[in-house]
Amino acid sequence: MLALVFHVGTDRFALGCADVVEVIPRVELRSIPHAPSFVPGLFTYRGAIVPVVDLCLLIRGHVCPERLSSRIIIVRPSGRAIGLLAERVLDTLELDPRAGLRAGIASPEAPYLGEVYLQDGVSTQRVLVEGLVRGPLRSLFDEGPPP
Numbered sequence: 348m349l350a351l352v353f354h355v356g357t358d359r360f361a362l363g364c365a366d367v368v369e370v371i372p373r374v375e376l377r378s379i380p381h382a383p384s385f386v387p388g389l390f391t392y393r394g395a396i397v398p399v400v401d402l403c404l405l406i407r408g409h410v411c412p413e414r415l416s417s418r419i420i421i422v423r424p425s426g427r428a429i430g431l432l433a434e435r436v437l438d439t440l441e442l443d444p445r446a447g448l449r450a451g452i453a454s455p456e457a458p459y460l461g462e463v464y465l466q467d468g469v470s471t472q473r474v475l476v477e478g479l480v481r482g483p484l485r486s487l488f489d490e491g492p493p494p
Contacts, residue, residue, distance in 0.1 A: 353433035
């Protein structure tokens with residue numbers, strides 16, 4: 348499986364490229380009043396309003412640093428575009444789906460954290476886009492116009 352690699356601090360993570368629509372530079376976001384801190388805002392992407400989740404803040408509790416390599420990764424779980432802000436989005440990596448190891452600790456608050464892959468002495472943890480929607484983002488996105 349081809350995966351897009353990004354970092355949160357010193358830890359390396361990956362998203363399956365099949366889940367990625369596009370990777371774009373960091374853009375200015377419009378804040379969303381009363382949104383959780385890990386949702387810094389939204390922007391217009393190809394005519395649609397797209398909320399952005401700061402993966403650094405969600406995973407490790409610190410704001411994604413402003414780096415040239417910080418990017419917004421557009422994903423489309425369940426047909427709804429979501430931007431994932433991450434740092435050091437620089438590379439892809441081939442992951443053998445059979446080589447993923449369980450982290451060994453259950454984390455019900457983080458169903459988006461998948462298997463850990465060890466390659467050349469470096470660990471990479473997979474982020475599951477559908478786990479984001481089932482977990483911390485479940486109640487954040489409306490399903491249609493207000494009644």
